[in-house]
Amino acid sequence: MKTEADPTALAEDIRDLDVSDVTVIVCSSCRDETASDARPRAGEFLAQDTARAAASENIRVRQVECLGNCKRRLSAALLRDGCWSYVFGDLTTESGPDLITGAKLFATATDGILPWRGRPDSLKRGLVARIPPLAIVKDIS
Numbered sequence: 001m002k003t004e005a006d007p008t009a010l011a012e013d014i015r016d017l018d019v020s021d022v023t024v025i026v027c028s029s030c031r032d033e034t035a036s037d038a039r040p041r042a043g044e045f046l047a048q049d050t051a052r053a054a055a056s057e058n059i060r061v062r063q064v065e066c067l068g069n070c071k072r073r074l075s076a077a078l079l080r081d082g083c084w085s086y087v088f089g090d091l092t093t094e095s096g097p098d099l100i101t102g103a104k105l106f107a108t109a110t111d112g113i114l115p116w117r118g119r120p121d122s123l124k125r126g127l128v129a130r131i132p133p134l135a136i137v138k139d140i141s
């Protein structure tokens with residue numbers, strides 16, 4: 001029987017979920033610490049690493065040219081319909097598995113919020129912003 005204290009139980013639960021409504025967006029234009037403009041850029045390597053990590057998962061991975069987070073180096077975002085959106089920075093070219101772990105964790109959310117517990121450290125330390133879904137944004141009165 002699975003218990004909440006059993007870390008493998010969480011992993012098994014996540015594996016069984018439909019994660020098809022979560023999208024990982026990776027900035028392919030981000031430079032590494034050398035700030036070199038040479039191609040391929042570090043962001044492209046992160047995008048490839050993320051796509052590899054998602055290969056056996058039903059998670060969309062897409063690339064974009066700049067998330068407007070250039071000062072925090074390698075950047076990516078997690079999106080899910082009707083949920084908060086998350087932007088991360090300070091990632092590395094090997095952060096793909098963390099992004100996919102975060103995407104699978106996000107798929108478990110019933111409140112539209114990426115859970116803190118179980119989130120990889122890189123997605124805790126690297127959080128830049130979270131953006132609410134339009135449905136919960138209130139008018140200014």
Ligand code: FES
Pocket residue numbers: 027028029030031043065066067068069070073075
């Ligand atoms: S170049 Fe990647 S966030 Fe701007």
